[in-house]
Amino acid sequence: MAHIFHVLTIALYAAATAAYLACLFCSSDTIILWGRRILAGGCFAHILSTIHLVSLKRHLPLTEMQESLSFLALLLVVFFLFFERKYRVATLGSFITPLALLMLIVSGGLHGEARELPPILQSNWFWFHTMLAFMSYAAFAIACGVAVIYLLQRHFLKKKNLGPLFRRLPSLETLDEISYRALSAGFPLLTAAIISGAIWSEQAAGSYWTWDPKQTWSFVTWLVYAALLHGRLTAGWRGRRAAILSIIGFIAVLVTFLGVKHGISW
Amino acid sequence: MNIIAVGLSHKTAPVEIREKVAFPPDGIKEPLRELVSLEDIQEGVILSTCNRVEIYATTRDIAGGISRIRRFLADYHKLPLEAIEKHLYSHHSESAIRHLFRVASSLDSMVVGEPQILGQIKTAYGYAAEYRTSGIILNRFLHKAFSVAKRVRTETRIASSAVSVAFAAVELARKILGEISGKTVMLVGAGEMCELAAKHFINSGASRIIVTNRTFEKAEQLADEFGGDAVPFDEFQGALHLADIVLSSTGAPTAVIKSEDVENALRRRRFKPIFFIDIAVPRDIDQKVNDIDNAFLFTVDDLQQVIQANMEQRNLEAEKAEEIVEMEIGQFFKWLSSLEVKPTIVALRNRFDEIRRAEVEKTLSSWKDSPPDAEKRLESLTLAIMNKLLHNPIQTLKKGKEGGRTDLYLDALMRLFELQSVEADFDEESDAEI
Structure with a gap:
């Protein structure tokens, strides 16, 4: 069953990706509308698939890279649907849906079997920590996508290269606003994730902070976003500088998430 | 019934001619009345804007109708026909339908895609409807033109x-x-350009206007006009931070706004x-x-x-719009033909029935010892023959999809059987059938 939902999700995401990519080349309200509907359908299938997985494993699918990727893709889609609804930025979907699709495909087969979790993971702090971390990652991914579009749009405006793509992408102001919203959601989440992670680390390894690569990188990530938000609030950083920092921050997120292993292993 | 269109536009006539044949909107009643009282002109709509003067009408006689309307245009304005003749164009049938659809969709406008023309046609039609000079065909025709224009507007980005x-x-x-x-x-x-742009910004919702000018009085004057504030010219850089949009058009020889x-x-x-728009030549704002x-x-x-690119975009979109127009012409023309077919069929049946009745009566009156059921039998016999004979032609007419051929058949029938088309009210019911 999970397999069916999984395949269905991939199929719907693929269709939505096609629709959203088409938005870049022809602005038809019908395509946008169907893109949104299909993606919402895919999101629903994804939720069912996740619930099924949870019922099989009897824990949240956050313990392995594969299942984590799928969960992250789900959060990304949910966040995107939220922003799309609020700001009507279909073209953001042209960047987000392919990413979600890719992550889901990479995550591969999801049928796991119930296994006894190592005692180290049987802590509420662990689930708390990973949930928060993933939510912040999804928010930062949105911010990064928006930053890329911002730089593109800015380039078009500065170079007076105002083609059809320029016409379809959202205004700088909207992009800036979404970026700010996403960042101000992501940053507290990341902060809470790091704190709960430290508590879990204390339970699992006996020390709050061990400077293992994961902790170190998440601290680096935190610093980047802290600088970005601080600059924005005190000196009004926005525009290109904010966009570049947001992209750098997301690269740090990717390194934290994909690139380094926990010192604590299971 | 045929639709004809006669007129002139910015494409065929200079403004001196256009203004001479224009109809003032407050005096449109008289010309409309005169138009429909012309020989063999049943319905009429007069469209008169600064860019075009056009008359749409229905007639049975295309060539005659067109020439009468041409003369009417000249006579009404007390001009010799020769003075405007070479500027006039005329369309009939499909070409007249295409013409109005294109005009309404703003494909024939000076600035392709400009939105005013549709409103102007609606007004023109409003007068014709008010003075009852438009009837079943033009009503339908004009409404179709509105819906085509709407379709063009929503399905292409011609005006966007x-x-x-x-x-x-x-x-x-x-x-x-x-x-x-x-x-x-x-x-x-x-x-002037700045002022115009400022008006557009206000119309789009800009809430505050700040004006500065070398002559402070002029700045104040303009600020009053917009309900804004005036700032002395040597202090305006200090107020620059208040502006989201800066429109500059001084006559200064060097840049007045530096990096x-x-x-x-x-x-x-x-x-x-901040969005800077430098309309001045030489430029007011440092390129840096x-x-x-x-x-x-x-x-x-x-x-x-930007405008150049938009124009190109519009021309591309115009091609799509032309396709929509072509599609809709076919549909409307089919309706127009079907409107013709029905009365013709009725007339044809009536003619046959007349002959049949006459002959049945003749036979009965001269038939001495006829059996009691003779009349009934004769009726059913002759009816059966008539229906059989008419079955194929009527079916062919009803099925006739190609407008041109149906027209030919109808024409032939009218001549061969000397039919008078029955002008019935086909309005609502025939609408429902399409």
């Missing part, structure tokens, strides 16, 4: 891009600042973006301003480039 400097500026501002509402516009210099000014202003407004983050500078040449 700006083709004037002022509109292009507003469009760009939206791309940079999001909504215009609540934004502040600063006018540096009181040029330091912009950098200071941006810092004071915490880097909220465009390199500053969160400052976006567009010169009049840049805007012209």
